[in-house]
Amino acid sequence: MATERIAFLTQMVEVLTSTVSFGERLNNMVHLLARYLKVDLTLYFGLDKGKETLVLNLSSQGPVPPHLRLEFPLGQGLVGEVASTGKITIVQRSQPGVLAANQDLEKLHPAFVTLAGFPVADDNFFYGVLLVADRQERQFTPGERQSVQVANLMLAGTLRQALLQEEAKKRIAELSVLFEVGKALSSTVELDELLERIVTTTAKVITARGAALQIIDRTTNEVRVSSQYGQIPLACPSPAAIPATTATSGGVPHLQGQEINAEGQTHYFLAVPLTFKGPLQGALCVYDKFAPNGDYLPFDPENRQLLYTMAGLIVNAIENALTFKQVESLAARNERMVRNLTVLQVISRALLTTVQEDRLLEIILQGLTLERGLGFDRAVVLMLDEANQELKGIKGAQHSPKLHGLPLFEALLAPLAEEVKVEDWRIPLRPDQGALALTVLQKRPYHVQGPVLESSRSTAIPPEFTAPEFFVVPLVVKDRATGALMVDNRTTGRPLEEEPLHVLEMFSTQAGLVLENAHLYSTIEANNRELLLIRERMLESDRLAALSSLASGMAHEIRNPLVSIGGFARRISKLVDEDSPLRGYVEVIQEEVSRLEKLLREILDFTGENLSFYADHDLNKLLEDTLLLVQRDLEACGIKVVKELSALPRLHCDDRQIKQVLYNLFQNACQAMHQGGALTIRTYPVEKEDGIYEAVAITDTGGGIPLEVLHNIFNPFFSTKDYGTGLGLAIAQRIVSRHYGQVEVNNELGKGVTFIVTLPVAKYCLVKQGGQGVALASTLKAPKGGGR
Amino acid sequence: MKKILVADDEMSIRLLYSEELKEEGYEVYLAANGREALEIVDTIPLDLVILDIKMPEMDGIEALRQIKERRPDLPVVLSTAYGEYRQDFATWASDEYLVKSSDLDDLKSTVKRYLKE
Numbered sequence: 002m003a004t005e006r007i008a009f010l011t012q013m014v015e016v017l018t019s020t021v022s023f024g025e026r027l028n029n030m031v032h033l034l035a036r037y038l039k040v041d042l043t044l045y046f047g048l049d050k051g052k053e054t055l056v057l058n059l060s061s062q063g064p065v066p067p068h069l070r071l072e073f074p075l076g077q078g079l080v081g082e083v084a085s086t087g088k089i090t091i092v093q094r095s096q097p098g099v100l101a102a103n104q105d106l107e108k109l110h111p112a113f114v115t116l117a118g119f120p121v122a123d124d125n126f127f128y129g130v131l132l133v134a135d136r137q138e139r140q141f142t143p144g145e146r147q148s149v150q151v152a153n154l155m156l157a158g159t160l161r162q163a164l165l166q167e168e169a170k171k172r173i174a175e176l177s178v179l180f181e182v183g184k185a186l187s188s189t190v191e192l193d194e195l196l197e198r199i200v201t202t203t204a205k206v207i208t209a210r211g212a213a214l215q216i217i218d219r220t221t222n223e224v225r226v227s228s229q230y231g232q233i234p235l236a237c238p239s240p241a242a243i244p245a246t247t248a249t250s251g252g253v254p255h256l257q258g259q260e261i262n263a264e265g266q267t268h269y270f271l272a273v274p275l276t277f278k279g280p281l282q283g284a285l286c287v288y289d290k291f292a293p294n295g296d297y298l299p300f301d302p303e304n305r306q307l308l309y310t311m312a313g314l315i316v317n318a319i320e321n322a323l324t325f326k327q328v329e330s331l332a333a334r335n336e337r338m339v340r341n342l343t344v345l346q347v348i349s350r351a352l353l354t355t356v357q358e359d360r361l362l363e364i365i366l367q368g369l370t371l372e373r374g375l376g377f378d379r380a381v382v383l384m385l386d387e388a389n390q391e392l393k394g395i396k397g398a399q400h401s402p403k404l405h406g407l408p409l410f411e412a413l414l415a416p417l418a419e420e421v422k423v424e425d426w427r428i429p430l431r432p433d434q435g436a437l438a439l440t441v442l443q444k445r446p447y448h449v450q451g452p453v454l455e456s457s458r459s460t461a462i463p464p465e466f467t468a469p470e471f472f473v474v475p476l477v478v479k480d481r482a483t484g485a486l487m488v489d490n491r492t493t494g495r496p497l498e499e500e501p502l503h504v505l506e507m508f509s510t511q512a513g514l515v516l517e518n519a520h521l522y523s524t525i526e527a528n529n530r531e532l533l534l535i536r537e538r539m540l541e542s543d544r545l546a547a548l549s550s551l552a553s554g555m556a557h558e559i560r561n562p563l564v565s566i567g568g569f570a571r572r573i574s575k576l577v578d579e580d581s582p583l584r585g586y587v588e589v590i591q592e593e594v595s596r597l598e599k600l601l602r603e604i605l606d607f608t609g610e611n612l613s614f615y616a617d618h619d620l621n622k623l624l625e626d627t628l629l630l631v632q633r634d635l636e637a638c639g640i641k642v643v644k645e646l647s648a649l650p651r652l653h654c655d656d657r658q659i660k661q662v663l664y665n666l667f668q669n670a671c672q673a674m675h676q677g678g679a680l681t682i683r684t685y686p687v688e689k690e691d692g693i694y695e696a697v698a699i700t701d702t703g704g705g706i707p708l709e710v711l712h713n714i715f716n717p718f719f720s721t722k723d724y725g726t727g728l729g730l731a732i733a734q735r736i737v738s739r740h741y742g743q744v745e746v747n748n749e750l751g752k753g754v755t756f757i758v759t760l761p762v763a764k765y766c767l768v769k770q771g772g773q774g775v776a777l778a779s780t781l782k783a784p785k786g787g788g789r
Numbered sequence: 790m791k792k793i794l795v796a797d798d799e800m801s802i803r804l805l806y807s808e809e810l811k812e813e814g815y816e817v818y819l820a821a822n823g824r825e826a827l828e829i830v831d832t833i834p835l836d837l838v839i840l841d842i843k844m845p846e847m848d849g850i851e852a853l854r855q856i857k858e859r860r861p862d863l864p865v866v867l868s869t870a871y872g873e874y875r876q877d878f879a880t881w882a883s884d885e886y887l888v889k890s891s892d893l894d895d896l897k898s899t900v901k902r903y904l905k906e
Binding site: 558560561562563564565566567568569570571572591594595598602712713 | 799801802804805808809850851854870888889890891892893
C-alpha cells in the first residue's frame with residue numbers, strides 16, 4: 002500500500018515539475034488520481050469567476066467535449082456542498098436525495114454508486130472540487146484520503162500557477178495594446194487614421210471579429226460611425242442607450258448582449274460610452290469574440306475593462322486632435338494677421354513718401370486693390386463736403402493685373418492702372434441715403450450684403466456700380482468723420498469676410514489721418530504763401546509810412562522857411578517901384594518859392610493814393626486772414642479770441658488796405674493785453690440813411706485808454722509805444738476814411754476799448770488804375786468832402 | 790477893430806502874418822506856443838485864432854481842444870505845413886484847415902469870410 006502511495010506521489014511531483022503546459026499537467030494529475038484510487042472517473046470542477054457556480058473543467062477520461070457543459074451552483078449536489086462546506090464528503094447512490102441532487106452526473110457516468118468530493122484549496126484560496134465516482138460501493142482509507150489531500154495541494158498549486166500565467170498573459174496583452182495605442186497617439190497622423198488604428202488594435206486585442214466607433218457630432222447632435230474594423234453583424238447600439246453604471250459591471254458603464262440572426266447564428270456585442278471630462282461623445286462597440294476553434298463567444302469583464310480604457314484613450318485622442326486643430330487654425334489666423342500687418346506697414350511706409358493729396362489717394366487705392374495689398378477688386382474714396390453736407394466721390398480704382406510682378410512697395414508708388422470714374426458722385430448726408438451716408442453719420446463700418454442691398458445703396462451711386470456685397474468704412478480723424486472708403490469684390494465674386502473688414506478699419510484710420518494731414522499741409526502751405534506776401538506788403542507799407550513820416554517832417558521844416566521867404570518877398574515887391582531893377586529880383590524869388598511849394602504839394606499831399614485796388618471782398622474772410630497773421634502774437638500773450646461773425650454782403654474795398662486796418666487794430670489790442678485777456682471780434686450789418694454799411698467791432702480787455710491820451714490816439718505824431726512808427730491808428734483812420742467809412746472808439750476805463758470800424762458796402766469813388774481815373778457807379782451819394 | 794491871434798513857433802511866420810493882417814486892418818496878437826495862445830484867449834476878447842499845429846510845450850491840437858472848451862463860438866483856423874492830413878483833421882473841431890503857403894491870399898480871404906459880419 003505504502004509503496005503504491007509513494008509511487009503515486011512521486012509521479013504527481015514529476016508531473017508538477019514537468020515542463021509541459023499547465024493544461025496538460027492538470028489533465029495528467031486528474032488521470033493519476035483515478036489510477037491511484039482505482040476508481041472509474043475523477044472530475045475537477047472549478048469555481049468560476051463570479052464565485053457562484055462550479056464548472057466541469059477536467060476529466061480523467063480526456064478533454065471535456067465542448068457541448069457537455071456541466072455545472073453546479075454553490076450548495077447544490079455533492080460538488081456544490083463540498084464547495085460550500087470545504088470538507089471531504091462521500092455519499093452512496095442508495096442514500097436518500099443523492100441521485101436527485103447529482104442527476105447531471107448521469108450524463109457523464111451513468112449508474113455511479115459511490116461519489117466522493119475533495120476540496121481543492123491551498124492556505125489562501127479555494128479553487129474547486131475534485132469529484133471521484135465509482136460503480137462499486139467503496140470506502141477510502143485514511144492513507145488514500147491523505148494522499149488525495151496532498152495531491153489536491155499539488156493540483157491547487159498548479160491551478161494557481163496557471164491562473165498567474167493567464168493573468169500575466171493578459172497583462173502583457175494589455176500592455177502591448179497600450180503600447181500600440183501609445184505609438185499611434187504619439188505619431189502625428191490625422192485624427193481619422195488615429196481612430197482607425199485604435200479601433201483595429203482594440204478589436205485585435207480583444208479578439209473580436211468586428212469593432213465600430215460612433216461619434217456624436219457636437220454641432221448637429223447626429224451620430225455617425227467614424228471608423229470600423231472587421232465584420233459588423235449587428236446595428237451599433239445608440240450611445241445614449243448605454244446605461245451609466247450597473248451593479249454587475251464593476252463600475253464600468255457598458256451595454257452587452259446577443260442576438261440571433263436569420264441563419265440561427267448567435268452574435269455577441271459589447272459597447273462602452275465615450276465620455277471623458279464632459280458630455281457623451283459617442284460609443285465604442287465590439288462584436289463576436291472568437292475562440293481559437295472559430296466559435297463565437299460572449300465578452301468577459303476583462304474585455305469590458307479594456308474596452309473602457311480604449312474608449313478613454315479615444316476621447317483623449319479626439320480632444321487632443323481638436324485642440325491641435327484649434328491651435329492650427331489660430332496659427333493660420335496669426336499668420337494672416339502678420340501678413341496683413343506687414344501689408345499695412347508697407348502701405349504706411351509708402352504713404353510717408355508724400356504729402357500731396359493726389360499722390361496719397363493713388364497710394365491708398367493701390368493698397369486696397371493690389372493683389373499683394375489688401376486685394377479688393379474695387380475701391381472708392383469719398384470725402385465729406387461739410388459746407389454742402391454731402392459725400393463727394395474723389396477717386397476710384399479697380400484691380401489690375403498689370404502690376405502683378407512688382408514688389409508691393411514699388412507697386413504702391415506706381416500710377417493707377419485702372420481708374421473708376423466716381424467724381425460726380427454726390428451722396429447727401431442723411432440716414433436714408435444708404436450705407437455710405439450711415440457709415441459717416443455713425444462713424445462705424447458696414448458690411449452690406451444680400452437683400453438689404455437695395456435699401457442700403459444711395460440713389461446717387463450709378464446703378465452700374467453694383468456688387469452683391471460691399472464694405473464701407475468711415476475715415477475718422479480725432480473723432481470726426483472726414484470721408485469714407487468703399488470696397489467690393491465684384492469682378493471675382495469672392496465673398497467678403499469679417500477679418501478683412503477689421504484690416505480695412507485699421508487701414509482707414511491711417512488713410513483718414515494722412516489725407517487730413519495732407520489737407521492741413523496744403524492749407525498751411527497756402528497760408529504761408531499768403532503770409533509771406535502780406536508780410537512783404539506790410540514791410541512795404543511800413544517803409545512807405547516811415548518814408549511818408551520823414552517826408553512830412555521835412556515838408557514842415559522846408560515849408561515854414563519857404564512861407565517866410567516867399568511871404569516877405571511878396572511884401573518887398575509891393576514896396577519896390579515898378580521900374581526898379583530890384584523888382585525883377587524879388588519876383589524871381591517869389592516865383593521860385595511858388596515852384597518849390599507846388600512841388601511839395603504834388604509830392605507829399607497825395608502820398609499813397611495811387612496804390613488802391615478795389616474789388617468785392619468778404620469782410621469776415623479778411624478778418625480770418627488777418628487773424629492768422631497775428632495768431633502767434635495772440636497766443637504768445639495768452640489772448641483768447643472770441644468771434645461773433647454775422648453773414649455780410651460783399652464789401653467793395655481794397656482788401657490789402659482793410660487788412661492793414663484790422664492788422665493795426667489787432668496789434669494795438671495785443672499790446673494793450675500783453676498780460677493776456679480776451680479779444681472779441683464782432684461783425685454786423687448797419688443800415689444808415691445813405692445806404693448799407695457793415696461794421697467790425699474789436700474789443701479788448703486791456704484796461705482802456707487813459708483819458709489824458711484818448712484824444713491823441715489818431716494823432717500821427719503821438720505814440721505810447723516804445724517802438725514802431727506810432728502811425729498805426731492814424732494810418733488806420735486814413736484808410737477807413739478813404740473808404741468813406743469811420744473809426745469809432747468806445748473807451749471803458751478799467752475794462753477795455755472797442756474800436757468800431759464802419760464801412761459802406763459800396764460807394765461812389767474814383768480809383769486810379771494805371772494813371773486813368775475810373776468811376777464806379779453806386780447807389781450811394783458821395784459824402785461831404787469825399788470828392789477828389 | 791477885430792482882434793486876431795496868431796500862434797506859431799516860427800518867429801518869421803508870426804512876423805509875416807502879423808504884417809499882412811495888420812495891413813488888412815486887424816488888431817493882431819502873437820503867441821509862440823499853445824500855452825501862450827490860451828493865456829491870450831483867456832484875457833483878450835478875440836474874434837479869430839490862427840493856430841499852427843506843431844509847436845513846443847503845447848501843440849495846436851491840444852490848444853484847439855482847450856480853446857473850443859472855453860470859447861466854442863471862436864473860429865479857429867489851423868495853418869499847418871502838413872497838407873496830407875487835411876482829411877483826417879477835417880473831422881476835428883477846427884473850423885478851417887489851411888496848408889501854409891507864401892501866397893497869403895487864401896488865408897486872408899478865409900479870415901475875411903469869418904469876420905465880415
